[in-house]
Amino acid sequence: MIELRGVHKRFGENRVLQGVDLTVASGTSMVIIGGSGTGKSVLLKCILGLVRPDQGTITLDGQDVTKADRDAFLARFGMLFQGGALFDSLKVWENVAFRLVRGAKPLPKAQAREVAIEKLRRVGLKPETADQFPAELSGGMQKRVGLARAIAANPEIIFFDEPTTGLDPIMAGVINDLIREIVTEMGATAMTITHDMSSVRAIADNVAMLHGGVIRWTGPVSEMDATPDPYVQQFIHGRAEGPIASVR
């Protein structure tokens, strides 16, 4: 279980997180929604230790993440970055197998390649893709490779940062279905950041809305449409009028 209590983070005068409280139960899929620049990515990066919070605590299964053994802690995570964040200089299979050939128990290269090809197949990519470089792939294929890399080491927790941004609706649907399938199949805990409401409905068990540096609303996805919270209503219906200023 991931628990955040009173998490604050500011960059200069910009107070991005102002006391975030959130609980993500093990084996569930939490989707965080909110406008651009509201600190959703910062929140994920705080949990991963890529950004150090100014205040508050973040625990994973009761253990403070800042005091955990970093390698052991990160070994439990997989992350799909917004732009894929694939390493340009490495072939696709080397990207997918990056963690497998390094770390405490590295796999032999041939075995790691086999695992990588299997993961690529799992996300709908042909084995021939393995020997291509990321720059040779389309945006949708890069996302899939990023997804294959995120799940390569069978992590317990997977983070997805804007998994469908920049994709056409069909490819976005494919990625959403893949994420849902993989999370269910692996029994992993998932946290996803997205603006895309079709993603929310496809991926989420629970939804949290981040606005003004705090969690405005959280609850099961089935209750999202019925909530009277005006912020949630404005966001999910994409209205220009409402408590969320359209010019930020």
Place this chain on the structure above:
Amino acid sequence: MTAVLGAIGRPVLQALAAVGRVALFAAQVLGHILRPPFYLRELGLAVLQIGWFSLPVVALTAIFTGGALALQIYAGGSRFNAETVVPSIVAIGITRELGPVLGGLMVAARVASSIAAEIGTMKVTEQIDALVTLSTNPLKYLAVPRVLAATLSMPVLVAVGDAIGIMGGWLVGITRLDFNSAVYLKNTVDFLEGWDIGSGLVKGAVFGFIVALMGCYHGMNSARGAQGVGAATKAAVVSASVLILASNYVLTEVFFTS
């Protein structure tokens, strides 16, 4: 009065802070060099990129510099009938100063810029964050192999540049200045001492370290966007070039005046 002091003090403090950050970065890189894991594949690729692919530019710089130096020394020496010093002065000038300094500046232009642009792009496209999430220390994976490769490759580049630079002087000497080939080579060898070459190689290693360190430092501290990467690239080349010239003076003081 306070405003004047502030205007003077602020940039001074900023400069000192920048020096501190670079020193800390250098200490971290050095601290990681001897500690596992070692990324030998990345080291090999960096040697290839920094050392091998810089050979043509260093060789061209050296041959033209050697030739021009021979012409200048001949023209200057002829004012007091000292044309015969051309071979020895070319050799000493190339090995002690021009080989390492011009080679270092050319490598700074070629390598510091590419390292900064590559790492800067990796930063803005979240590849460095991705490395962290994959339990890989970016400093160890990206900076250490490049700094080590540049530090090891530059003395080799300088040695090759020295040989080609001296050859440039010899070519001009025998074709344009009517030197006898055997006499030119004998004068070169007779007056050249081991430390003339050794000091240049040590300088090369220091310059290589500076070039890669500046590339990595500015790349890793690149601001967002294309403009941020462009600024990091420019800063890497400028700072590496200035530091090469400054450290060259310090090393020359240490090696040849004490």
